[in-house]
Amino acid sequence: MTNGKEQIQKNSEKQNAKGLTIAERLKIPPQQMPQQKPQERIRNVNEVALGYSQTEARMEALRCLGCKNAPCVSGCPVRIRIKDFIAAIVEGDYKKALNIIKENSLLPAVCGRVCPQENQCQEKCTVGIKFKNIAKAVSIGRLERFVADLDLDDQSIPQIAPPTGMKVAIIGSGPGSIVAATDTRRAGHDVTIFEAFHKPGGVMIYGIPEFRLPKIIVQKEIQTLVNMGVKIIPNFVVGKTRTIEQLMKEDGFDAVFIGVGAGLPKFMNIEGESLVGVYSANEFLTRANLMKAYKFGAGADTPIARAKKVAVVGGGNVAIDASRMALRLGAEKVYLIYRRTEAQMPARAEEVHHAQEEGVEFHLLQNPKRLIGDENCHIRAVECLRYKLGEPDESGRRRPVPIEGSEFQIEVDSVIIAIGNVPNPLIQQTTPYLKFNKDGSIVVDEKGTTSMEGVFAGGDIVSGSATVIEAMGQGRTAAASINEYLAEKKKQKT
Amino acid sequence: MHKIVSKQQLSNDVFTAWLEAPFIARAARPGQFVIISINNEFSERIPLTVADSDAQKGLIRIIWQRVGKTTADLSELKAGDFIAAVTGPLGRPTHIENFGLVVCVGGGIGNAVLLPITKALKKAGNKIITILGARTKDILILEDEFAKISDELIVTTDDGSYGRKALVTEPLEEICKRTPKPGQVFAIGPAVMMKFCCEVTKKYNVPTQVSLNTIMVDGTGMCGGCRIEYDGKPKFVCVDGPEFDGHKVNFDLMIKRMNAYRQHEHQAYEEYKKHKCRIGLNEKELTTKKNKDS
Numbered sequence: 207m208t209n210g211k212e213q214i215q216k217n218s219e220k221q222n223a224k225g226l227t228i229a230e231r232l233k234i235p236p237q238q239m240p241q242q243k244p245q246e247r248i249r250n251v252n253e254v255a256l257g258y259s260q261t262e263a264r265m266e267a268l269r270c271l272g273c274k275n276a277p278c279v280s281g282c283p284v285r286i287r288i289k290d291f292i293a294a295i296v297e298g299d300y301k302k303a304l305n306i307i308k309e310n311s312l313l314p315a316v317c318g319r320v321c322p323q324e325n326q327c328q329e330k331c332t333v334g335i336k337f338k339n340i341a342k343a344v345s346i347g348r349l350e351r352f353v354a355d356l357d358l359d360d361q362s363i364p365q366i367a368p369p370t371g372m373k374v375a376i377i378g379s380g381p382g383s384i385v386a387a388t389d390t391r392r393a394g395h396d397v398t399i400f401e402a403f404h405k406p407g408g409v410m411i412y413g414i415p416e417f418r419l420p421k422i423i424v425q426k427e428i429q430t431l432v433n434m435g436v437k438i439i440p441n442f443v444v445g446k447t448r449t450i451e452q453l454m455k456e457d458g459f460d461a462v463f464i465g466v467g468a469g470l471p472k473f474m475n476i477e478g479e480s481l482v483g484v485y486s487a488n489e490f491l492t493r494a495n496l497m498k499a500y501k502f503g504a505g506a507d508t509p510i511a512r513a514k515k516v517a518v519v520g521g522g523n524v525a526i527d528a529s530r531m532a533l534r535l536g537a538e539k540v541y542l543i544y545r546r547t548e549a550q551m552p553a554r555a556e557e558v559h560h561a562q563e564e565g566v567e568f569h570l571l572q573n574p575k576r577l578i579g580d581e582n583c584h585i586r587a588v589e590c591l592r593y594k595l596g597e598p599d600e601s602g603r604r605r606p607v608p609i610e611g612s613e614f615q616i617e618v619d620s621v622i623i624a625i626g627n628v629p630n631p632l633i634q635q636t637t638p639y640l641k642f643n644k645d646g647s648i649v650v651d652e653k654g655t656t657s658m659e660g661v662f663a664g665g666d667i668v669s670g671s672a673t674v675i676e677a678m679g680q681g682r683t684a685a686a687s688i689n690e691y692l693a694e695k696k697k698q699k700t
Numbered sequence: 701m702h703k704i705v706s707k708q709q710l711s712n713d714v715f716t717a718w719l720e721a722p723f724i725a726r727a728a729r730p731g732q733f734v735i736i737s738i739n740n741e742f743s744e745r746i747p748l749t750v751a752d753s754d755a756q757k758g759l760i761r762i763i764w765q766r767v768g769k770t771t772a773d774l775s776e777l778k779a780g781d782f783i784a785a786v787t788g789p790l791g792r793p794t795h796i797e798n799f800g801l802v803v804c805v806g807g808g809i810g811n812a813v814l815l816p817i818t819k820a821l822k823k824a825g826n827k828i829i830t831i832l833g834a835r836t837k838d839i840l841i842l843e844d845e846f847a848k849i850s851d852e853l854i855v856t857t858d859d860g861s862y863g864r865k866a867l868v869t870e871p872l873e874e875i876c877k878r879t880p881k882p883g884q885v886f887a888i889g890p891a892v893m894m895k896f897c898c899e900v901t902k903k904y905n906v907p908t909q910v911s912l913n914t915i916m917v918d919g920t921g922m923c924g925g926c927r928i929e930y931d932g933k934p935k936f937v938c939v940d941g942p943e944f945d946g947h948k949v950n951f952d953l954m955i956k957r958m959n960a961y962r963q964h965e966h967q968a969y970e971e972y973k974k975h976k977c978r979i980g981l982n983e984k985e986l987t988t989k990k991n992k993d994s
Contacts, residue, residue, distance in 0.1 A: 402787065402920050403918065404737055404784070404785045412922075440785070442723075446727065447723045447727060447787075469921060469922040471923070473924070473927075473934055480928065480929050482957055482960045486923060486925075488922055489924055492922070497744070502964065503967065505742050506742045507770055507968065509961045509968070583957070584956075630920065630921050631921070632921065
């Protein structure tokens, strides 16, 4: 904003004196997020959104009305004291703001970037409601990211209780596991994380691309765990390398947290899905992010198809990530095929907007009927059907209904399927005493307790494909249960 | 980090090594595989079968063929060197029982996969007929080890340079015609070989297990890159396999999928060889040097 500084000064003075009136706050325009220009950013993998300056952050913070009942908090899965941290930003006390967030969320730099705020805290924001425009709600996520980023060089670690002599195994190293590891380690337990891949971080490393979540942020969180004394064992597939039973009976672990996520990609079960050039989004993004296939031939050994015309199927964040990654890998055309409408897309609004700016073509109310190959079994075209919206289904969204005879073809040389994931059966196959739901998710109570003594679970393996913040919340709940369980166990021992 | 305790060259392009991997050595069963990555940052992850394991010493044996950059890199390593990541044992173990007469058909590098399975079948009391096929004598591997555990061993070469001049399907068909018929066939080797073995055994209605080595990234079911069409449905080789009823596998599609990165592989290998030349050794000298080393 042109007169930002003056206005801030004026506003801050007023704030100090007696505070701004509601009318004055509502007059402050929403602060735009500085970002890389679309034409530049599709040629690099660097982060798109660059973050607020101090001026922008404090201006945005001044837009918060500080509602007594704070409806935003009810929209936050981990109940961060939002208006308090925003007030601290207005005061210019960023450290205090961060500490308020950290009471409830351990990964603010991550959540500020990847939370679907418009369906959570910002959806409930009084300012947005007043303007009848959710885009005008206070940008809580951007403010969260602002204070978290100021702290990225901070090496400090949380206080750790004296050793309890109890051993905790954390399976998986995604957001739920990071939180569970932190909270159990804080309680003084000896904590070990087992990760199947060669790098910890789970979906934040293999799935979410660098341009949306720089890996350095995830690495910092992992480093904090290491500095706290949490052991991380990569390339270890629990269920295969050792079973949960072996970990508990032979290796002396007193409690286990299962946070392995929902890792198995869903396919559509239509003709042609195994043609060459057809990827699951998991494979495409893993090759690109974790294995750094965008550097193939320039250091990295893992290849990826450099397709010119790519169709991505799905409407979630993963579909948007895959579309934008395909552009960055040199695609000239990227078609996002989704069977519902834009309003019904589960993806974050900001990412949908970014994808549109970058030139991803949205094919809405369409869905593949079959995939067509050439004589070499290489994908050549997608045959789609057009859809219209019918009656609401169990999710409350109007059900897309195919229009008969509406088939048409889109020529492509690659297809990426991003229609969701289901739980990986590895743990189920090798843990006979653990109870699972029909869909392969683990049965837990509201405290994250499973059917097996000493075993707790959280994240996507419990709730199916969900968000980073929900996984974190469940990791925290399960960690509290583990701490309680181990305290009891210790009492019985002595 | 996994130390290479010994390494040996089995033929011009085939190598074997014993690695330290104590957990995997204890857990591995015949038919399972590991994913290895030479360094953690930029290496490819490639699946290799656990050819043997020693739980007491905490060692596993791998066998690989030099076909591209990663396997060439691996071939450069010596005893005492380290591999950053060895993950496993992955996949489902082979179903072993006493089938009576079993025919084990191995081709090329597939012999490495077949060896531990054959050993386990022998231990379970089966009568074993082994057929090993190779293009030519020089690339035949593990003949001696199979000789020790087979009741009958047939070797074929395409060019007749050793054993019988035939494809493996020829003796396989003869055996299928015998009475008693084999109770089970295991066919493990190049995809084309497995495809034709299955065509033969289908004619005689002999159940046939194949072990597939499709392209993988994670090896734990996460990427689906390894999927095949099985009985018309998608199956993941890493978690549903690697062994399948060969009569239900769509081999033609699988072969196409396995060639998806042929060009990339070629490009990377050519670059790699060029680089090696620049540092003063051409490919021939490299091979001679390696023969001396091992």
